[in-house]
Amino acid sequence: MAPIPNGRALFAAIPKGFPIPGETIVYDATETIDLENVPLNGGFLIKVLALSIDPYLRGMLRPPEVSSYIPALTVGAPIVSAGVGVVLRSDLADVVVGSYILGSFPHKEYFVAPSLGGTARIRILERDPRLPLSTYIGVAGMPGETAYMGWREFSKAKKGEVVFVTTGAGPVGSMVIQIAKQDGLKVIASAGSDEKVQFMEDIGADVAFNYKTTEVRDVLSQEGPIDIYWDNVGGDTLDAAMEHANAFARFLECGQITGYSTGVQPMKNPMLMVNKSLTFNGFMVRNLRAKHTEGFLAEVVPKLADGTYKYTEDITRGLDKVGEVLLGVLKGANTGKAVVVVADE
Structure with a gap:
């Protein structure tokens, strides 16, 4: 040839x-x-x-x-x-x-x-x-692993708690929404278009909103306070989540996409971490695979295959x-x- x-x-x-x-x-x-x-x-x-x-x-x-x-x-x-x-x-x-x-x-x-x-x-x-x-x-690879493994390792989720998930229509955020609902939490989720809002509602988010047309603080003030924050965006949304978090809330720092091309925005009030006894966990999925791969393959992939997870x-x-x-x-x-x-x- x-x-x-x-x-x-x-x-x-x-x-x-x-x-x-x-x-x-x-x-x-x-x-x-x-x-x-x-x-x-x-x-x-x-x-x-x-x-x-x-x-x-x-x-x-x-x-x-x-x-x-x-x-x-x-x-x-x-x-x-x-x-x-x-x-x-x-x-x-x-x-x-x-x-x-x-x-x-x-x-x-x-x-x-x-x-x-x-x-x-x-x-x-x-x-x-x-x-x-x-x-x-x-969803059956790295993004799905990130959602499942980060959640299982750091969320310490309890039934009835409130979680706020950013980029909730993406491969990571959408899996977090579905896992959190399975665990019995109230889910608030944000994304950047009405089409994405509809998808978040379809997969079970209790409160879904378009952050480009709705002020995040208004939503969190009405639907929070939150116990868990899944952060994919950073910036002002992270500040808003800190302002509307319960004492001892857990922040899962998965990414901060708003700063990837333009520079990360500093926190406006980092003392909220002290005042509210907030826990921040930044993580890389590669560090969690040894512990959680077996669970991911047993719990997540079959539910993707049979249509339970969308x-x-x-x-x-x-x-x-x-x-x-x-x-x-x-x-x-x-x-x-x-x-x-x-x-x-």
Whole structure:
């Protein structure tokens, strides 16, 4: 077989604010690959099927000398995120051609993985046939794990308490809503469009509102005070949650997307942490997997497969759209878990 194009989404320039499609991330089709003859060197060849676009990617689009909890991406190289693919060729006895593979993938159509495991956490996917492959980089993958594991580890939820969930229509927030309702809590949830508000209501939120048209303090004043705050946004909403929290409330700090491209806004009144004896738990899901993966697989994935837990996906086709999709995620334009479909099976 003659070499064919191997399209890539490259990190081309470090952005100063929001990433600019076609400038920060560019599509390149100059690389080629010979699928029948490319050396495997003891590894296996993956055809990439779908890639996850998540807010944390913004933090990787930075100079390498700026330290963070996650390595910076390399300018000129493909960006990297969670992906799912299928094995085309293999030198490994335990990696069979046709197997589905899950892990941290470079944004390109094909690549050779040296082995299972490693820093890319590449593994064979044990798939429930009732679930689309895309869910394994969404609600059945890292975002769903984040919701379940963070909640189980830090919420200390009690039946009858009140939780406020931000970005409640996203893959993390929507799972938190459903788990909290299962645990018997009153759920207040916010999102940035009326369509998202409807989805939050459909999955069980007791109070759902559009933060762009409704003042968050008015809602919390009427429906709170809150005992648990699931923070995906930071900024003024975090301040509002602190103002309307009960004593001994628990704050689960999952993310602060309002500051990812423009800078994190300092707390207005941090003494509320002292005055109300608030507990703040920041967490990374990678630190919780050893303890909670078994529970996630037993409790969450089956309920996704049988329809008990609901989810939405925002599917875009083509590696050339990665930059646009990331910008949409950072600005809240996506209407579900953002996934770029690279190829069909």
